Amino acid sequence: MFYREAGDFKTSYEADSQTFPIAFDRYRYWVILAVAYLVIPFLINDYWANAILVPFLIYAIAAIGLNILTGYCGQVSLGTGGFMAVGAYSCYKLMTSFPDVSIIIHVVLAGVITAVVGAAFGLPSLRIKGFYLAVATLAAQFFLVWLFNKVSWFYNYSASGQISAPERMLFGAPVTGPNTEPWVQYMVCLVFVTICAIIARNLTRGTLGRSWMAIRDMDIAAEIIGVNPLKAKLTAFAVSSFFIGISGALFFSVYLGAVEVGEAFGIQKSFLVLFMIILGGLGSIFGSFAGAAFLVLLPVLLKVIGVDLLGWPTDLVSHLRLVIIGALIMFFLIKEPHGLAQLWRIAKEKLRLWPFPY
Amino acid sequence: MKDSVESYVTDDGRTIGGVMLDLRNITLRFGGVEAIKDISFNIREGEIRAIIGPNGAGKSSMLNIISGFYKPQEGEVLFDGVARPPMPPYQVARQGIARTFQNIALFEGMSVLDNVMTGRMNHMNASIFSQAMWFGKAQREEVENREAVERIIDFLEIQKIRKTPVSRLPYGLKKRVELARALAAEPRLLLLDEPMAGMNVEEKEDMSRFILDLNDEFGTTIALIEHDMGVVMDLSDRVVVMDYGRKIGDGTPDEVRGNQGVIDAYLGVSHD
Numbered sequence: 348m349f350y351r352e353a354g355d356f357k358t359s360y361e362a363d364s365q366t367f368p369i370a371f372d373r374y375r376y377w378v379i380l381a382v383a384y385l386v387i388p389f390l391i392n393d394y395w396a397n398a399i400l401v402p403f404l405i406y407a408i409a410a411i412g413l414n415i416l417t418g419y420c421g422q423v424s425l426g427t428g429g430f431m432a433v434g435a436y437s438c439y440k441l442m443t444s445f446p447d448v449s450i451i452i453h454v455v456l457a458g459v460i461t462a463v464v465g466a467a468f469g470l471p472s473l474r475i476k477g478f479y480l481a482v483a484t485l486a487a488q489f490f491l492v493w494l495f496n497k498v499s500w501f502y503n504y505s506a507s508g509q510i511s512a513p514e515r516m517l518f519g520a521p522v523t524g525p526n527t528e529p530w531v532q533y534m535v536c537l538v539f540v541t542i543c544a545i546i547a548r549n550l551t552r553g554t555l556g557r558s559w560m561a562i563r564d565m566d567i568a569a570e571i572i573g574v575n576p577l578k579a580k581l582t583a584f585a586v587s588s589f590f591i592g593i594s595g596a597l598f599f600s601v602y603l604g605a606v607e608v609g610e611a612f613g614i615q616k617s618f619l620v621l622f623m624i625i626l627g628g629l630g631s632i633f634g635s636f637a638g639a640a641f642l643v644l645l646p647v648l649l650k651v652i653g654v655d656l657l658g659w660p661t662d663l664v665s666h667l668r669l670v671i672i673g674a675l676i677m678f679f680l681i682k683e684p685h686g687l688a689q690l691w692r693i694a695k696e697k698l699r700l701w702p703f704p705y
Numbered sequence: 706m707k708d709s710v711e712s713y714v715t716d717d718g719r720t721i722g723g724v725m726l727d728l729r730n731i732t733l734r735f736g737g738v739e740a741i742k743d744i745s746f747n748i749r750e751g752e753i754r755a756i757i758g759p760n761g762a763g764k765s766s767m768l769n770i771i772s773g774f775y776k777p778q779e780g781e782v783l784f785d786g787v788a789r790p791p792m793p794p795y796q797v798a799r800q801g802i803a804r805t806f807q808n809i810a811l812f813e814g815m816s817v818l819d820n821v822m823t824g825r826m827n828h829m830n831a832s833i834f835s836q837a838m839w840f841g842k843a844q845r846e847e848v849e850n851r852e853a854v855e856r857i858i859d860f861l862e863i864q865k866i867r868k869t870p871v872s873r874l875p876y877g878l879k880k881r882v883e884l885a886r887a888l889a890a891e892p893r894l895l896l897l898d899e900p901m902a903g904m905n906v907e908e909k910e911d912m913s914r915f916i917l918d919l920n921d922e923f924g925t926t927i928a929l930i931e932h933d934m935g936v937v938m939d940l941s942d943r944v945v946v947m948d949y950g951r952k953i954g955d956g957t958p959d960e961v962r963g964n965q966g967v968i969d970a971y972l973g974v975s976h977d
Binding site for chain 2: 361363546550552553555557559565567570571630
């Protein structure tokens with residue numbers, strides 16, 4: 348009834364290929380942006396920023412990155428944690444080597460460095476696919492974590508082996524370091540998320556995105572009709588790693604402040620982001636957000652219900668969380684491989700017709 | 706007539722030009738199996754060239770050689786009179802050769818429009834930064850190519866399904882979308898691998914009409930593999946007949962129809 352496209356005519360191809368072709372979607376998008384930029388920064392407190400919003404935003408960037416590679420280009424990667432570590436460590440090295448340069452530039456450069464590393468580790472994808480490629484990216488994961496542990500140059504020879512972000516200012520407010528206000532953390536991440544999501548959307552609706560999806564759906568046919576598989580796969584790895592690198596850099600510098608590589612960027616991080624895109628929806632930018640929100644909120648929700656409300660022991664609740672995530676993954680893989688994004692799409696189809704059945 | 710270099714005009718008034726694609730002494734082996742044995746034939750500008758033969762004759766392998774997917778062990782492929790060096794299939798596509806597949810090879814996860822737009826890959830070259838910003842060249846290209854794609858969608862009468870995901874379409878329409886995707890590349894040579902397989906009479910008539918129209922209106926050269934003899938004899942200007950990897954006949958439909966080797970291959974002959 349209220350959600351419909353009747354009367355919403357397009358008179359140009361430009362208007363037809365926009366991100367939100369339905370007017371109602373467009374308005375909702377602006378409302379969400381307005382709330383995110385104009386309301387939340389004034390209400391946010393330390394708990395909301397650290398437990399929910401900042402990790403959600405950072406994981407959303409990582410999920411968008413992995414979704415480009417796995418969801419759009421069909422190349423399974425288990426190296427997300429390792430690539431986030433590349434982002435974090437290059438950000439750290441840049442921050443300590445060039446203290447006068449803006450942190451924003453460092454984060455973007457960390458993304459660029461990760462893109463180069465990601466493209467290099469994407470080279471095997473030209474010869475191998477599927478499970479074998481997944482194992483090759485697993486090698487990247489373990490190699491990168493080992494590298495950042497082993498070579499002390501990466502953590503500036505600190506005794507603990509940790510890296511910790513020095514304080515950096517942006518417009519007179521500390522962005523990294525212990526004195527950062529929650530709303531600053533939130534705003535920095537929000538700006539990055541917004542830009543990353545727009546870039547990802549633009550790439551996936553254009554030529555490059557179509558070449559990725561063509562490779563995903565039928566690589567041989569794609570090559571015969573003119574898609575260069577080398578270019579498509581390597582750009583997918585590079586763009587994906589760029590986003591993952593940015594998320595790693597933010598995760599380290601803005602969110603945690605100090606990380607130890609094995610702990611923060613281990614294999615479980617790779618799986619977490621992979622679960623996000625499976626649950627959220629492969630091949631969907633919205634799905635990346637939905638999956639990130641779901642897996643960030645789930646533990647918080649379970650803790651509130653289990654520990655605070657029902658008074659269960661903490662370890663029981665944390666084990667329960669693993670059981671629930673596992674069960675959900677199986678459920679989604681069997682029942683709805685396109686994840687929450689597809690459920691949302693179906694809901695919208697239904698809403699378009701509501702209150703009539705068809 | 707068929708081997709003359711000069712162009713000629715067909716009975717229905719179309720001009721057939723000189724040789725566009727020349728296959729010379731092609732031999733293709735898979736391990737010890739010779740799929741194609743020393744075959745030579747050519748395709749002339751503007752003609753409809755059929756390749757026929759019983760199952761396993763090597764017809765699809767022949768198309769795969771033309772589209773660069775298989776590399777023949779012997780022989781050479783001349784395109785516009787120039788020997789083609791070994792190149793990956795996407796570069797062959799860039800030379801103006803497009804094709805459809807025997808078993809539909811559409812991108813199932815994408816809409817019809819995106820599938821057809823993918824066919825225009827070689828007409829778009831905006832930089833990744835322009836695409837990321839959806840600004841300048843990328844946006845211009847998107848609109849220009851969308852216009853070209855819409856003309857093809859219009860030509861093949863698939864306007865209604867342009868936003869439908871391909872996986873939801875019935876077989877006959879998928880075949881048509883695949884043709885649209887190949888046409889989107891604006892090929893000079895279009896290879897059709899059994900465009901009418903599994904179709905009913907009406908769908909075959911539609912497809913035949915599209916093939917004739919696009920040959921007539923756009924002057925596209927077409928090489929097609931087809932099993933329906935009625936269709937082949939009606940559509941094509943010249944026919945190559947293959948059997949067990951050898952060429953057993955080549956000529957106009959009438960010449961081929963009277964060829965004893967062809968009759969033997971199709972009707973069978975007693976080996977005594």
